[in-house]
Amino acid sequence: xxxxxxxxxxxxxxxxxxxxxxxxxxxxxxxxxxxxxxxxxxxxxxxxxxxxxxxxxxxxxxxxxxxxxxxxxxxxxxxxxxxxxxxxxxxxxxxxxxxxxxxxxxxxxxxxxxxxxxxxxxxxxxxxxxxxxxxxxxxxxxxxxxxxxxxxxxxxxxxxxx
Amino acid sequence: xxxxxxxxxxxxxxxxxxxxxxxxxxxxxxxxxxxxxxxxxxxxxxxxxxxxxxxxxxxxxxxxxxxxxxxxxxxxxxxxxxxxxxxxxxxxxxxxxxxxxxxxxxxxxxxxxxxxxxxxxxxxxxxxxxxxxxxxxxxxxxxxxxxxxxxxxxxxxxxxxxxxxxxxxxxxxxxxxxxxxxxxxxxxxxxxxxxxxxxxxxxxxxxxxxxxxxxxxxxxxxxxxxxxxxxxxxxxxxxxxxxxxxxxxxxxxxxxxxxxxxxxxxxxxxxxxxxxxxxxxxxxxxxxxxxxxxxxxxxxxxxxxxxxxxxxxxxxxxxxxxxxxxxxxxxxxxxxxxxxxxxxxxxxxxxxxxxxxxxxxxxxxxxxxx
Amino acid sequence: xxxxxxxxxxxxxxxxxxxxxxxxxxxxxxxxxxxxxxxxxxxxxxxxxxxxxxxxxxxxxxxxxxxxxxxxxxxxxxxxxxxxxxxxxxxxxxxxxxxxxxxxxxxxxxxxxxxxxxxxxxxxxxxxxxxxxxxxxxxxxxxxxxxxxxxxxxxxxxxxxxxxxxxxxxxxxxxxxxxxxxxxxxxxxxxxxxxxxxxxxxxxxxxxxxxxxxxxxxxxxxxxxxxxxxxxxxxxxxxxxxxxxxxxxxxxxxxxxxxxxxxxxxxxxxxxxxxxxxxxxxxxxxxxxxxxxxxxxxxxxxxxxxxxxxxxxxxxxxxxxxxxxxxxxxxxxxxxxxxxxxxxxxx
Numbered sequence: 096x097x098x099x100x101x102x103x104x105x106x107x108x109x110x111x112x113x114x115x116x117x118x119x120x121x122x123x124x125x126x127x128x129x130x131x132x133x134x135x136x137x138x139x140x141x142x143x144x145x146x147x148x149x150x151x152x153x154x155x156x157x158x159x160x161x162x163x164x165x166x167x168x169x170x171x172x173x174x175x176x177x178x179x180x181x182x183x184x185x186x187x188x189x190x191x192x193x194x195x196x197x198x199x200x201x202x203x204x205x206x207x208x209x210x211x212x213x214x215x216x217x218x219x220x221x222x223x224x225x226x227x228x229x230x231x232x233x234x235x236x237x238x239x240x241x242x243x244x245x246x247x248x249x250x251x252x253x254x255x256x257x
Numbered sequence: 258x259x260x261x262x263x264x265x266x267x268x269x270x271x272x273x274x275x276x277x278x279x280x281x282x283x284x285x286x287x288x289x290x291x292x293x294x295x296x297x298x299x300x301x302x303x304x305x306x307x308x309x310x311x312x313x314x315x316x317x318x319x320x321x322x323x324x325x326x327x328x329x330x331x332x333x334x335x336x337x338x339x340x341x342x343x344x345x346x347x348x349x350x351x352x353x354x355x356x357x358x359x360x361x362x363x364x365x366x367x368x369x370x371x372x373x374x375x376x377x378x379x380x381x382x383x384x385x386x387x388x389x390x391x392x393x394x395x396x397x398x399x400x401x402x403x404x405x406x407x408x409x410x411x412x413x414x415x416x417x418x419x420x421x422x423x424x425x426x427x428x429x430x431x432x433x434x435x436x437x438x439x440x441x442x443x444x445x446x447x448x449x450x451x452x453x454x455x456x457x458x459x460x461x462x463x464x465x466x467x468x469x470x471x472x473x474x475x476x477x478x479x480x481x482x483x484x485x486x487x488x489x490x491x492x493x494x495x496x497x498x499x500x501x502x503x504x505x506x507x508x509x510x511x512x513x514x515x516x517x518x519x520x521x522x523x524x525x526x527x528x529x530x531x532x533x534x535x536x537x538x539x540x541x542x543x544x545x546x547x548x549x550x551x552x553x554x555x556x557x558x559x560x561x562x563x564x565x566x567x568x569x570x571x572x573x574x575x576x577x578x579x580x581x582x583x584x585x586x587x588x589x590x591x592x593x594x595x596x597x598x599x600x601x602x603x604x605x606x607x608x609x610x611x612x613x614x615x616x617x618x619x620x621x622x623x624x625x626x627x
Numbered sequence: 628x629x630x631x632x633x634x635x636x637x638x639x640x641x642x643x644x645x646x647x648x649x650x651x652x653x654x655x656x657x658x659x660x661x662x663x664x665x666x667x668x669x670x671x672x673x674x675x676x677x678x679x680x681x682x683x684x685x686x687x688x689x690x691x692x693x694x695x696x697x698x699x700x701x702x703x704x705x706x707x708x709x710x711x712x713x714x715x716x717x718x719x720x721x722x723x724x725x726x727x728x729x730x731x732x733x734x735x736x737x738x739x740x741x742x743x744x745x746x747x748x749x750x751x752x753x754x755x756x757x758x759x760x761x762x763x764x765x766x767x768x769x770x771x772x773x774x775x776x777x778x779x780x781x782x783x784x785x786x787x788x789x790x791x792x793x794x795x796x797x798x799x800x801x802x803x804x805x806x807x808x809x810x811x812x813x814x815x816x817x818x819x820x821x822x823x824x825x826x827x828x829x830x831x832x833x834x835x836x837x838x839x840x841x842x843x844x845x846x847x848x849x850x851x852x853x854x855x856x857x858x859x860x861x862x863x864x865x866x867x868x869x870x871x872x873x874x875x876x877x878x879x880x881x882x883x884x885x886x887x888x889x890x891x892x893x894x895x896x897x898x899x900x901x902x903x904x905x906x907x908x909x910x911x912x913x914x915x916x917x918x919x920x921x922x923x924x925x926x927x928x929x930x931x932x933x934x935x936x937x938x939x940x941x942x943x944x945x946x947x948x949x950x951x952x953x954x955x956x957x958x959x960x961x962x963x964x965x966x967x968x969x970x971x972x973x974x
Binding site for chain 1 (some may be wrong): 348352450
């Protein structure tokens with residue numbers, strides 16, 4: 096009887112440990128996207144410039160129409176966004192906590208976050224950010240957008256095994 | 258009364274018992290100057306190899322204790338470890354969490370596979386080594402069935418970086434960048450020109466302690482009894498079959514964990530080759546360290562890993578500088594690896610013959626070891 | 628009903644499964660759009676190619692030395708014979724016979740040493756045989772680089788030294804047996820009569836050897852060593868003879884294989900060659916202690932049949948080439964099965 100108890104306990108601990116390791120060890124690629132976005136019916140303009148600090152890991156500067164990536168681990172994170180103008184002057188600061196689960200690639204949308212809206216984190220998909228194209232001359236156009244972030248690079252193509 | 262070790266006969270006995278490691282030391286001593294490597298480079302390389310391989314070789318000690326000989330079935334444990342790693346890579350679990358989770362997952366799988374191995378080996382008493390040898394090849398076929406055909410088709414694989422271009426089956430070489438040296442780099446100690454992966458060293462030390470303490474437990478004592486003489490152990494009331502199976506289970510589980518330690522250091526998983534090589538090299542290393550098929554200790558493990566991998570490192574360049582062909586150096590190393598195992602097997606068989614000729618209960622039930 | 632049950636018990640399930648599997652592959656050829664006649668032809672050719680190598684297993688099994696995992700030692704002797712023949716520049720049937728002639732002294736010497744070793748390690752033959760085989764192949768790897776061969780067909784190009792990994796026998800003894808008295812039935816069915824004749828000759832040789840006094844003594848040593856010793860038979864000498872015979876057959880076997888295959892494979896080529904031969908004879912009904920000629924014939928046919936048919940048939944049917952994995956599982960599974968059967972005699 097006692098052996099059964101100890102064994103069940105060990106198994107339970109192992110399972111819990113496994114679950115913990117799985118959840119907190121999961122790596123995510125977060126795409127930081129500073130484009131204008133249509134979200135929940137509202138169009139959010141992209142700030143001219145912004146500095147993003149995730150989990151206190153050093154500021155990433157990102158101009159309008161730019162994207163960048165950052166690798167994160169585990170589900171719980173905090174982002175601090177400093178909205179700036181073209182000159183570099185800080186206009187406002189937004190801090191939020193966010194959770195990552197599911198798909199290994201997510202995007203953090205700067206535009207809604209700058210406005211303090213919810214839903215600024217979502218799983219990465221191919222859908223366009225805007226339902227209608229942005230007319231030329233509208234606010235939020237910055238310098239030429241940077242190239243798309245590199246996805247997870249694959250290893251060299253394999254032949255058949257043995 | 259003179260200390261026997263210092264007599265002529267004592268020296269001769271010492272040479273005989275430790276012929277293999279001494280031979281390796283001799284060959285190395287001759288070849289090192291020709292290899293052109295500096296002492297610092299060699300020592301650092303050896304430190305890396307020790308951290309990488311010791312755990313795997315330690316896994317071989319338990320079956321030897323139980324009289325099962327060289328556990329070629331450790332390859333199966335290595336495969337279980339690889340499957341754990343594939344799961345972890347598939348789900349993007351990074352860093353130490355990934356390594357730990359892979360180890361955790363490998364344990365039940367290794368235990369199951371080890372238990373099956375034990376059953377098969379118990380059906381082939383007296384032929385354990387050949388059987389485990391062939392079993393490793395057979396299991397490789399099953400592994401390929403699972404990994405080359407099953408994964409990506411029947412077993413869903415979410416991470417496209419793992420899958421072959423044809424749509425199913427895992428790639429030949431899987432990049433382990435997410436967990437690369439995760440264990441090693443946890444605490445990296447710099448000692449002069451050398452860097453030492455402290456956590457890995459601690460894990461290995463823990464393993465050594467476990468083995469030392471295990472010898473004193475009831476199960477450990479049972480295993481030693483079974484290893485000494487199965488008939489007497491049976492008469493003493495020990496469940497011989499169960500004890501033997503348990504020794505294989507423990508060995509397989511440790512091999513699975515050791516394989517993950519190995520792979521996190523290497524950084525790349527050769528999905529279809531890694532485990533085979535690992536089995537052969539671990540056994541060869543243990544034997545080079547002076548172990549025999551019936552007796553092996555922790556000292557043999559570390560000495561063996563050092564000497565065997567030293568040969569590995571210096572053979573190509575030494576061969577090139579000494580004889581003019583790096584290829585020849587390579588083949589020499591291969592020959593020595595297999596030759597060493599042959600010599601150890603022959604010595605063991607000779608000793609067993611002599612023991613049997615001396616009559617008495619020194620007989621393992623079931624006859625010869627083929 | 629009882630007869631069937633007896634048949635199953637004696638034959639063993641693995642063999643029955645393998646035979647049924649092969650039959651189903653043959654039956655599936657029209658569905659897979661594979662030609663039955665070329666399939667049979669290919670199977671027969673591979674049967675002839677590998678037959679003598681499997682035959683090499685018989686002497687050692689009969690004398691109680693177990694499965695000859697050290698076959699590479701004999702193969703190496705055959706390789707030496709072939710390579711010397713090419714160096715000298717012989718061709719045609721004469722070349723083939725010369726290769727055998729050159730290989731024989733090597734085979735006898737290797738076999739003698741190997742046999743003496745096995746006699747000292749009774750009870751552990753199979754494991755040591757395996758590693759003797761491996762070590763000799765590894766040793767020869769070094770030798771192929773060092774031995775002073777000069778024929779330009781064999782040496783690395785651009786002024787290198789040492790032999791190439793693969794050497795073509797075209798122009799030397801390619802197909803000398805295959806084409807000898809070859810029968811043509813229809814477009815695609817070529818029967819290499821010469822090779823079969825040679826294989827049959829080898830089988831006859833072995834069969835008649837076992838009918839001689841030495842042969843019977845050898846079998847006695849294998850089935851009951853104490854009785855044999857009591858009858859005055861020199862057990863060790865018989866075992867050594869069986870090993871020499873096995874080694875020699877291995878040498879001849881690889882030469883038969885090469886004349887059909889077309890290439891001499893050096894370096895690590897022979898490394899794993901013992902295992903298919905071991906699996907084949909076990910599939911044919913042999914055990915670790917007993918083997919006869921029908922085992923060789925049935926086993927080689929079944930095993931080579933599977934090797935030939937799985938790639939072509941399964942590829943077409945399920946669009947996947949699983950032949951390699953099937954080969955691994957079948958051959959090693961068969962050996963495992965044989966190793967885990969209870970032995971009839973007490974040790």
